[in-house]
Amino acid sequence: MFDGFPVSARLPAADLDRARAWYEQKLGLKPSREDMGGLWYQTGGSWFLVYGTEFAGTAKNTAAGWSVKGIEALVADLRARGVVFEEYEIPGAQMVGGLLTMGPFKAAWFKDSEGNILEISQVP
Secondary structure: OOOOOOOEEEEOOOHHHHHHHHHHHOOOOOOOOOOEEEEEEEEEEEEEEEEEEEOOOOOOOOEEEEEEEOHHHHHHHHHOOEEEOOOOOOOOOOEOOOOEEEEOEEEHHHEEEOOOOEEEEOOO
């Protein structure tokens, strides 16, 4: 039923100005639109909304993720921009310097300025 529709993400922010600065400085993203709903970003043919709420950063799970190529270089670039990567214990996987490897699958997680957990992953 939903296989023909794109999916998008909504990310909570306690401080929209701080979130805007973080997404621009750390990820190189600028909102494509701003309105009463929040900050709208477009990436790779999809979009996500950063909206104001007091409940920002309370989720303990991955809130949004990007499928990428060249993950090692991207991790290095993000680290140079001050992004701090999370370390997780995942059975059957190797985690080195914030980069998880499980066979050909690779992933890394980091938090935005509002405490939301974001992921980049490279799937063969």
